[in-house]
Amino acid sequence: VLRRLSFRTGGESHGPQVTALLEGLPRGLELDVEAIDAALRRRQGGAGRGGRQRIESDRVEIVGGVRRGRTIGSPLVLVVRNRDDSIDALPEPTRPRPGHVDLAAAYRYGDLDIRGSLERASARETAGRVAAGAVAAQLLGAVGCEVFGFVRRVGGAVLPDDRPSGGPWGAEDVARLRQIRDASRLYTLDPVVDEAMRAEVAAAGAAGDTVGGVVEVRARGVLPGLGSHLQWSERLDALLGAAILSIPAFKGVEIGLGFASGARRGSEVHDPILPMADGDAVDALPRASNHSASGPSPT
Amino acid sequence: VLRRLSFRTGGESHGPQVTALLEGLPRGLELDVEAIDAALRRRQGGAGRGGRQRIESDRVEIVGGVRRGRTIGSPLVLVVRNRDDSIDALPEPTRPRPGHVDLAAAYRYGDLDIRGSLERASARETAGRVAAGAVAAQLLGAVGCEVFGFVRRVGGAVLPDDRPSGGPWGAEDVARLRQIRDASRLYTLDPVVDEAMRAEVAAAGAAGDTVGGVVEVRARGVLPGLGSHLQWSERLDALLGAAILSIPAFKGVEIGLGFASGARRGSEVHDPILPMADGDAVDALPRASNHSASGPSPT
C-alpha cells in the first residue's frame, strides 16, 4: 500500500520542541534511529554556527507510527526537543530585520508581535524536516535509491566542477564520498577547498558579516516515474523546487544543468536514450548523459 | 471574502480543449476577456514556433463563475479549444523521446502507451495556465500589483543586466516596457538583442536543433504578507518555485539575486529597511535595495 509521502511540522524556535507528522509511509519499514540522529547532528555542524548549536545536541524521539522498531503505516510522529525553550521569557524585538519574516508578518497580521512570527519562521523548524527527510531516505534506501548532498560553494571558495571525479555513483564510491564530506568542516569534498571555505566564513565573521553558498544534491537509483505529469502541481520538478525554496535563505534551485541549459542547444541538454545492451536490466535503460536529471538516472 | 487562489487543469494536446478550474476568486471582479486572449496570443508568439502555432489562434471561453462579466466567487471555468483535436487519429509513437514524459511514464504505467502520456504532458496544457494567470493578473491589478516578464537570454544572445535601465517601476514605465517587449519578436527589451536572439533560433533550427533561454519576471506593488511562514509548503518562495518548475522545459529558478547570492556576503544580499520619510505611506516602507525580492518591493 504505497501512498504519497507528505509531512507537516509544528513548533517554535524557543518552544518546547519541534514536531513533524510524516504521513504515507508503508508498513514494516525498520527505522534506524541512529541514522536520523546522525542527520540531525550534521544539520548542527559547519563552521560559524552560533552558541546555540553548541548547547543543542538534537535527538529524535518517535512518538507515533512505530511498533517494535518498524513503521505500521500510521502517521510517523517525530519530536526534536529544544534545549532552549525560553519562548515565554524572550524579549519582543521592536525592529524588523531584513531578510526575515519580521516585516512581512507585521504587515500581514497588522501587529508588531515580531517574536510571535519569527519563532515559527526560524530555521530551527528545519530540524523537523531533517528528521522526516532522514526517514524518507531510509524508505528510498529500501528500494535502492541513495541521495547525497555536499557544499559546492561558500562565498569565493568553490569546489571545482570536475569533483566528485571519476564517476561518483558506484555504491562503494558514495560511501567513500560520505566519509570525505563528513570529515570536512563545511561538508565539501576536498580538504583544501574546505580550508578555503572556513577562511571565507572566518573573514566574514570577523567583519560582522555572513557569507552565502551553494549546495549540490545527487541521487542514484531513483525510481522512474516519481511525480506525475497529470497535474501541474504534481510534477517532480515542481515538488523538488518547492521543497528546496521552502528552506529559509535558499534563493535559487537548478535541476540538472539548470540555468546553464539556457545558453545551450537542445542537443546539448537532453540525455539520449541508448539501446539496451545484452544483459542490461529492463529497469535501467542507459542514457548517454545526465543533463536533465529528471528521468531515470544513468548508471 | 478572500481565499487562497488555486487552479487545476484538464485536457490533452490534441483533445477537444484545455480546461482550467480557477478557485478562490473574490466576487465582483470585472473580467477583461480581451486581456486574457492577448496573453494567449503572446503565448503563441516567438520565433521558431512550429506550424501548429500558426493554425491555432487561442481564445478563452468562460463557462462558469461569471455573471454579467463579473466573477461571482464560484470556480471560474476557462476553456481554450484546440484547433487540432485529432487525438483519436494520431499514431502511437514507439520510441520514447529524451526530455519528455515518454520513458518515465512507460516505467510508471508499465505500458507502451506513449501517446496516452505525452498528450497530457504536452506544453499545450500551459494554455490553461496562461488563461488562469491572466485572470490572476487582473485580480492583482485591482489591488495595484503589476507583474511583467521578458526574455533575458536565448542561447548566446543576452539582454544586458543593466536593462531595463533607469528604474523600471514607475507605472508609466511598465506600460512602455510592455510595448517594447510586445513589439519584439522574442519578447525582449532591445531590438538589437532581439535580432541576435532570432539569429540564435534560426541557426539552431537550421542545424535541426533547438536553443535554450532565460526569462525574467518582475513585480511591483506586491502585497506584503503573501504566502505564509506557518507551514513549509505555504512559503511564498516555495509556491513560486513550484509554479515555475512545473512548466515543461524550465530547469531552474532564482528569486532576487538567486545563485549570485552564494558568492556574496550577507550584507550584500539583504535589503536594509529604511526609516520612513515624512509623507511615506505606511504600506510602503522603503528599502535600500531589492536583492531578495520576497519582501515588499521597493519603490
Add this chain to the structure above:
Amino acid sequence: VLRRLSFRTGGESHGPQVTALLEGLPRGLELDVEAIDAALRRRQGGAGRGGRQRIESDRVEIVGGVRRGRTIGSPLVLVVRNRDDSIDALPEPTRPRPGHVDLAAAYRYGDLDIRGSLERASARETAGRVAAGAVAAQLLGAVGCEVFGFVRRVGGAVLPDDRPSGGPWGAEDVARLRQIRDASRLYTLDPVVDEAMRAEVAAAGAAGDTVGGVVEVRARGVLPGLGSHLQWSERLDALLGAAILSIPAFKGVEIGLGFASGARRGSEVHDPILPMADGDAVDALPRASNHSASGPSPT
C-alpha cells in the same frame, strides 16, 4: 497505478454548462457514454419536477482524459450543457428563501447579490456529480462492485423494510431490481408504493407545497479496505457521509443500521465473521449478518 479518486465541479444553474474534473482514474478504462447519459436522464426523472426538467435532456460530453474511448489516466473533464443559459438576463431576487443559500451568503459576502449565490448553490450542480459518479460506477463495475439505489420513502408512502425481498444480491437480482426501479415513476421497487408516492407528490403540489423522502443505496462486491483508519478524514464512513450530506436537501445519513443501532445491544449490530467453508474464496470471508455495512459485504 491506483490513486484516490477526487472531483471538483464548476458551473452555474443558468450558465452555459456544468463542468466536472474527475481525477485519479486508472488508465485504460473503457467508458460507456450511454450509461452516463442514462444516469443523467434518471436524475431528471421522478414526479413533480418543474418545467425545466422537461426542456433539459442532459447529455455528457467528455472533453479531456480520453483517447479512443478509454481513459488515459489524465483528469477526466465532463461537460453537461445547460439548455437554459440565461444567467445574465435573469432577475435578481430580493427576498432570501429559507432552506437555501440566499441568506447565509448574504451574511457571508455582505451583499445582496442573491442571484450570484443561488446560481452556484443550485441542485443543478449535481448533474456534474451524477456524470462523475456514473464514471466511478464503471470503475467499480470493472472490479466487480455494484451500487444500487432506490427510493424508500416519499412523505407518508413507504416501501416496506422487507423489500427488496429474498436476498437482493445475486448478480441477476440487481439487474431485475434496476428494471423494476426504472419502470417506476419515483424509483421505488413496488408499483403500489410507487402509486402512493405519486399521490403524495401530487397532494403536496396541489397544496402549493413539496414533500420529503428517503433514499437507500446498497452495494455489493465492495473491495475491502476502502477508506483508511490512518487519519480521521480518510475513514470510509466520513467520506460517504460528506458525499451524501453535500447534496442539497439531504439532512441525514445512516450507514447500515444507522440510528436503529442506538437502541440495540452490540451483539445485535455487529456482523460476526464466520469461518470459511471449503471452497470459499479467500477474498470473501462470510459474515452472519450485514448490520454495519462498512466491512466486506456478505454474500
Add this chain to the structure above:
Amino acid sequence: VLRRLSFRTGGESHGPQVTALLEGLPRGLELDVEAIDAALRRRQGGAGRGGRQRIESDRVEIVGGVRRGRTIGSPLVLVVRNRDDSIDALPEPTRPRPGHVDLAAAYRYGDLDIRGSLERASARETAGRVAAGAVAAQLLGAVGCEVFGFVRRVGGAVLPDDRPSGGPWGAEDVARLRQIRDASRLYTLDPVVDEAMRAEVAAAGAAGDTVGGVVEVRARGVLPGLGSHLQWSERLDALLGAAILSIPAFKGVEIGLGFASGARRGSEVHDPILPMADGDAVDALPRASNHSASGPSPT
C-alpha cells in the same frame, strides 16, 4: 487573518502519546488549558468504561503554537500522553473482531498484523480530537458561539423530545444545562433518565454485551456563512457529517429534523425568515422555527 481550521492527528492507543496538529487558528487567542482538560475528563467519564479509563487521567500539553498562553497563529501542537504505552509488549491478536478495522486492514495490507492496525484505529485517537475540539470551542466562544452536547438515548432509555424544555438558548440556560449534564453519569439532562441509562449499560454488561446510544449537539450564536456553497466538499453539512461519522462506532448523523423531514412537507421543514422587528440586530434575522439548523440559529 482568518484561515480554515484543519487538524490531523498521530499516535497509537498504546504508544507514548496522541498528538494533534491544529492549523488555522488566529493569533492572540488566550487558551484555557483547564477547559481542555475538563473536556478530556468528560471524554473519559460515563458508565461502563473499562479499567483503562480509570488509570488514565488525560491532560493536554501544548508544545507548539503558543507564547505566554496565547496562540501566535502557528500550528497548535497538542499532546495527550498515554499511561499505558506498552505497544511493543502487547500480544498480536490472531482473530479479527467484527466492527473493527481488523479484517478490513488485513485485506488492505495483505498481512495479519492486526495489532499494527488496531492501535491506530482505536478510539483512543479521539483524545486528540477532543483536545483540538476544546480549542476550537474556545475560538467559537470568542465570537459568541456555544456548542453543547448531551446523550439523548442509551438502548431503550430515551430523554424525551421535549427536553431540554423552555427554550434552551438563553446564555444562562446553557450554563445550567451543562451543570445538569455534568452532574449526571451518562451526560444526559434528567436524573431519572440517567438512572435508566445506567441500568441499560449495567444489564448489557451483565450479559457480556454492550449497548448503543444517540447523542445530540446544539449550537447557538453560529456565525452565518460557515462552510461554502462553492464546492461540494466545502458545504457545512458535508463537513459536519464527515466529522461525526469519522468517530468510531457512529453510524448515522442527522442535521436539524434529519430523517423526520422525509415524512414531512416542505412547509414543515423550512424555517421561514421573519421580517425584522424594530431594534433587531442586523446579524440576527429572526426565524419562525429551527428545523434545518444550517442557517443562522434562531434566538
